Amino acid sequence: MLLAALTAVAAYLWTAPRRAEEALKRAPEHVLRTRTEQDPGDPRPFYYLGLRLQEAGDREAAHQAFLRAAALDASDEAGWLAAAATASAPEEAFRILSLFASQNPGSAAGHLALARFCLGDGRQQAAFDAASAAVRLDPRSAEGWRIRGLAALAQRHTPDAESSLRRAVALDAGDWQARVGLAGILLFMSPEPKSEEALSLYREAVRLAPDQPSARRALGEALLTVAAGPAEFEAAGETLARAAEMEPDDPRVFLLLGQAYNGQRRWKDARDALLRARRRTPLDQNVAFELARAYEGLGDRKAAAREAERRKTLKAYADEKFRLMTIANEEAGNDQQARLKLARLCAAHGETAEAVSHYRQALAHAPGLQAARRELAALEARPADARPDGNGR
Numbered sequence: 001m002l003l004a005a006l007t008a009v010a011a012y013l014w015t016a017p018r019r020a021e022e023a024l025k026r027a028p029e030h031v032l033r034t035r036t037e038q039d040p041g042d043p044r045p046f047y048y049l050g051l052r053l054q055e056a057g058d059r060e061a062a063h064q065a066f067l068r069a070a071a072l073d074a075s076d077e078a079g080w081l082a083a084a085a086t087a088s089a090p091e092e093a094f095r096i097l098s099l100f101a102s103q104n105p106g107s108a109a110g111h112l113a114l115a116r117f118c119l120g121d122g123r124q125q126a127a128f129d130a131a132s133a134a135v136r137l138d139p140r141s142a143e144g145w146r147i148r149g150l151a152a153l154a155q156r157h158t159p160d161a162e163s164s165l166r167r168a169v170a171l172d173a174g175d176w177q178a179r180v181g182l183a184g185i186l187l188f189m190s191p192e193p194k195s196e197e198a199l200s201l202y203r204e205a206v207r208l209a210p211d212q213p214s215a216r217r218a219l220g221e222a223l224l225t226v227a228a229g230p231a232e233f234e235a236a237g238e239t240l241a242r243a244a245e246m247e248p249d250d251p252r253v254f255l256l257l258g259q260a261y262n263g264q265r266r267w268k269d270a271r272d273a274l275l276r277a278r279r280r281t282p283l284d285q286n287v288a289f290e291l292a293r294a295y296e297g298l299g300d301r302k303a304a305a306r307e308a309e310r311r312k313t314l315k316a317y318a319d320e321k322f323r324l325m326t327i328a329n330e331e332a333g334n335d336q337q338a339r340l341k342l343a344r345l346c347a348a349h350g351e352t353a354e355a356v357s358h359y360r361q362a363l364a365h366a367p368g369l370q371a372a373r374r375e376l377a378a379l380e381a382r383p384a385d386a387r388p389d390g391n392g393r
Contacts (some may be wrong), residue, residue, distance in 0.1 A: 001120075001335045002383050007298035008089065008180075015223035021183070022260065024044055024045060024048045024148060025048060027045075027048065027288075027361040028052070028144065029052040029056070030047065030055070031386055032045050032048055032049040032052060032354075033049060033320070034066075036049060036068075037269050042067070042073060043068070043069040043070075043071075043072035043073040043076060043079060046065050046068040046069035046072065047066065047069040047076070047078065047079050047082070048081075048256075049065045050062045050063075050066040050069065050079075050082055051066035051082075052084070053065060054082075055088065059085075059086050059088075059230045060088070061170075062086050063083060063086035063088070065089060066079055066082040066083035067083045067096075068079075068084060069082075069083075070096070070100070074100075074103050074104070075103075075104055076109055077107060077109050077110055077113075078108065079101075079105075080096060080100040081097075081100075081109075081110075081113050083096050084097045084100075084113065084117065084143040087131075088123050092119065094114075094118070094121065094123070094126075095118060096112040097110070097113055097117055098114060100113075100114075101114045101130065101133070101368070102374040105133075106137065107137070108134050108137035108144070110139060110373075111130045111131070111134040111137065112130070112138075112141060112143060112145075112147075112319040113145050114126075114130040115130035115131035115133075115134055115144065115145060115147045115148070116143070117149075118130060119147050119150060119151055121129075121170050123266040124151045124154040124155050125146055125150040125151070125155065127148075127150075128151035128152055128155070128157075130147055131144050131145075131148035131151060131305075132148055134147075134148075135148060136246065139388060140171060141166045141171075142167075142171035142178070143168075143175075144167065144174030145164045145165070145167040145168035145171065145178075145242070146168035146172075146175060146177060146178040146181070147161075147230070148162070148164040149161045149162070149163075149164030149165035149167075149168060149178065149181055149182070150165075150177070150181050152164060153181055153184075153185065154295045158185060158189050161181070161185055162182065162186075165178050165182040165185070166182060167229070168182075169182060169201075169219055170357060174208055174235050175208075175388075176204075176205040176206075176208040176215055176358040178216055179201040179202070179204055179205040179208070180201070180202065180205045181330040183197075183198040183199075183201035183202045183205070183218070183222065184198075184202055184218070185199070187199075187222055187225060187325070188210070188225075195222075195226050198222060199223070199226070199354075200220055202218055202219040202222050203219060204213070205219070206219050206246070207220070211242045211246075213246035213250065213253070214247075214249035216239060216240075216242055216243040216246065217240065217243040217250070217252065217253045217256065218258060219239050220236050220237075220239035220243055220253070220260070220264075221236075221240075221256050222255075223235050223236035223239060224236040224240070226258060227260075227263060230263070230264055230265075233258075233260050233263030234264055236256075236260045236263075236357050237257065237260035237261060237263075237264060237266075239256060239337055240253055240257040240260055242258050243296040244257055245272075249280070250280075251276070251279075251280035251281040251284070251287075252277075254273045254274065254276045254277035254280075255273075255274065255277040255281075255286060255287055255290065257274040258270045258271075258274035258277060258287075258291075258294065259274060259290055261294075262290055262293050262294055262297070267295075267298045268294075268298065269296065270290065270293070271291065271294040271296070271298065272293045272296060273286055274290050275291070278291070278322035282350070283318075283349060283350070283351070284314070285311050285314035285315045285318060287310075288307045288308075288310045288314055289307075289311050290312035291303075292304045292307035292308045292311065293305040300304070317327040317345070317349055320345060321342065321345060321346070324338050324339075324341050324342040324345065326341060328342060330332060336362045336365050336366040336369075336372075339358050339361055339365075340358075340359075340361040340362050340369065340372050342357075342358050342372070342373070343355045343358035343359045343362060343376075344375070346358060346378055347375070356376065356379060359372050359375065359376040359379070360376070363376070
């Protein structure tokens with residue numbers, strides 16, 4: 001009897017932490033607030049209070065609760081990740097995740113969360129570094145390998161990208177994004193394109209994610225790339241038409257669809273698809289090129305000549321933009337006159353957001369550029385409908 005009693009007591013004591021955690025999970029907000037006041041050094045009530053506040057839609061209060069939980073327990077992955085997820089600005093989320101990863105170098109989940117955030121925020125080198133740390137700690141992390149591969153791909157590090165994405169595909173039979181990334185390398189970046197393997201990967205991605213228009217668009221573009229006759233152009237067109245139905249605001253899919261229709265000599269359909277692409281991307285020289293083909297096929301030589309001339313103008317703009325950007329970057333950011341010219345060029349062609357970015361970069365390096373300051377203020381003060389739209393108006 002004594003042994004049974006001691007066993008019961010031991011079991012009760014052993015399960016106490018789990019029962020306390022379960023009680024916090026179920027506790028309403030007012031109870032959790034009381035617990036945080038009674039024991040301000042315990043991170044768990046703060047964490048669950050953050051969850052309740054988040055459920056109630058009070059993001060800022062939830063963020064503060066998560067921050068408190070993270071401050072009280074530097075190794076608590078859940079608290080730190082929740083604090084980053086509720087941050088109001090990308091820079092703050094990056095700071096939180098970076099701090100957690102640096103304080104917990106052995107946390108694969110922490111490095112993976114940092115990598116995931118950096119990839120989505122366009123911080124490709126940081127994403128690559130964090131994903132590399134994550135897969136060193138957990139070599140079977142398919143997501144870690146995928147992020148590492150996609151970040152390497154964005155930086156044109158093709159061998160690293162291919163090997164990482166192959167690991168992701170091998171580890172996760174359902175990872176459609178890794179398959180799309182790997183297929184793109186094999187078809188468009190390999191010294192000898194492996195079109196059969198690439199198409200197989202694209203088709204598998206569409207099978208795995210039939211509701212993802214980007215996967216279907218990627219397959220359609222691949223089919224278009226290898227198309228050599230009407231039947232292949234038709235197959236590409238059918239795939240791209242489905243992608244266009246799923247994502248009617250994607251200008252890229254309508255450009256590709258226009259190319260597929262041109263390949264089938266469906267000139268009117270090509271023109272209509274390309275005009276839809278034009279409305280979204282008025283500065284795309286490829287749209288002008290394909291429109292010239294469509295108008296030529298329709299027998300409208302005047303419109304074809306207009307589009308051919310437009311393409312020359314857009315190509316000259318793209319070339320000059322690239323030249324100025326190269327000068328500004330090659331000079332380690334010190335040639336602010338080149339950056340100022342680039343800002344003016346973008347503004348004149350209606351690329352307002354990019355112009356603003358270049359103006360701000362110039363001013364960050366050379367605050368004394370008063371002309372840049374005045375032009376930036378004037379650009380930001382103009383109503384959107386008064387800005388150039390890229391169509392020469």
